[in-house]
Amino acid sequence: MKRILIIMLALCTALVFTACNRQGSKGTSINVYFANSDKSNLVSENRTIDEEASGERLLKLAVEELLKGPNQQDHITVIPEGTKLLGLEKTGTLVTVNLSGEFLNVKGVDEALSKYMIVKTLCEIPDVEKVLILAEGNMLISSSTNKEVGALGLDDIIYPGVENTNTLQIALYFANQNADNLVKELREVQVKPTTPKEMVILTELMKGPQNPNLTKTIPDETKLISVETRDGICVVNFSKEFIDKHPGGTSGELMTIYSIVNSLTELPDVNSVQFLIEGQKVEVFKHLVFNEPFERYEDIIEKAKVKF
Numbered sequence: 138m139k140r141i142l143i144i145m146l147a148l149c150t151a152l153v154f155t156a157c158n159r160q161g162s163k164g165t166s167i168n169v170y171f172a173n174s175d176k177s178n179l180v181s182e183n184r185t186i187d188e189e190a191s192g193e194r195l196l197k198l199a200v201e202e203l204l205k206g207p208n209q210q211d212h213i214t215v216i217p218e219g220t221k222l223l224g225l226e227k228t229g230t231l232v233t234v235n236l237s238g239e240f241l242n243v244k245g246v247d248e249a250l251s252k253y254m255i256v257k258t259l260c261e262i263p264d265v266e267k268v269l270i271l272a273e274g275n276m277l278i279s280s281s282t283n284k285e286v287g288a289l290g291l292d293d294i295i296y297p298g299v300e301n302t303n304t305l306q307i308a309l310y311f312a313n314q315n316a317d318n319l320v321k322e323l324r325e326v327q328v329k330p331t332t333p334k335e336m337v338i339l340t341e342l343m344k345g346p347q348n349p350n351l352t353k354t355i356p357d358e359t360k361l362i363s364v365e366t367r368d369g370i371c372v373v374n375f376s377k378e379f380i381d382k383h384p385g386g387t388s389g390e391l392m393t394i395y396s397i398v399n400s401l402t403e404l405p406d407v408n409s410v411q412f413l414i415e416g417q418k419v420e421v422f423k424h425l426v427f428n429e430p431f432e433r434y435e436d437i438i439e440k441a442k443v444k445f
Contacts, residue, residue, distance in 0.1 A: 165190045169203045170257040171212040172250055179257060180212050196232055196259060197225045203258050215247035216240065216254065223273070230266035231288055232259055240272045248280055256289050266290055292340070293327070303328060307338055310399045310438065311351040312392040318439035319396055322346055335364045335371055335407070338400050354396040356382035362416070369408035370430050371401050377415055385423045394422065395434050402433040409433075 168181040184202045217239045224235040243251045256268045267288040277286040310319040345353035360376035398410045409430035418428045
């Protein structure tokens with residue numbers, strides 16, 4: 138009997154130990170971002186959360202880990218002490234983060250850096266492209282521009298340790314709701330001096346319009362492989378999804394082609410646009426001849442007054 142009891146006790150201990158090991162193996166690994174000691178660069182710390190999390194729950198846990206501050210002595214945070222997460226909501230690829238009023242105490246260079254820490258941390262999580270940061274439910278006001286700070290992606294942040302940026306004003310063309318005309322949308326973007334303006338224009342076009350009454354013209358899955366202007370011809374090289382994922386229709390095709398052509402020909406050194414797909418000329422874009430350069434087409438532009 139004593140031997141049986143010893144065996145049963147050993148089995149129970151083994152089962153408990155195994156269960157604990159299984160439970161301990163569960164978790165979610167994320168990276169949170171802080172600054173190095175001289176604030177010249179961002180550094181990551183890997184954190185393992187003791188639960189299997191996804192969606193908004195994972196995003197909330199990531200922000201909470203960030204607000205705890207760094208674990209390593211040579212890492213620092215510029216997010217004010219006492220800042221709390223009041224709420225978080227994910228809509229599509231946009232994450233809205235509502236922080237407590239302590240977050241407003243960050244100023245100067247640290248103001249940009251604090252936002253970058255949050256954006257970098259969250260945008261590394263799959264299916265997150267933009268982050269809108271609020272304080273006590275209100276939009277942040279930039280101390281440098283005195284304007285509201287909208288949703289930010291990795292490309293929108295001016296980080297003090299990164300190459301200086303310039304403000305570039307560009308004119309983009311998107312389709313109206315009837316998809317029978319293009320409408321000009323003016324936009325100001327921060328870009329590195331070395332970034333080609335053609336690439337900036339195409340990148341912004343691919344993001345879609347800011348005006349809710351306008352319509353995106355480039356399929357979401359499209360990738361920009363390269364862009365280069367030679368002798369007045371801007372050669373744009375897209376991935377195959379540019380054609381394969383396009384819904385088609387002559388009107389829709391015209392909107393897509395000339396939203397790009399008319400946007401690029403706003404640049405003084407671009408007279409026409411030659412399209413390539415995966416590095417090759419393609420004879421037709423579903424219905425339209427597509428293998429020759431396209432020149433600017435003014436008649437397709439809807440005349441409207443648009444302000445910055």
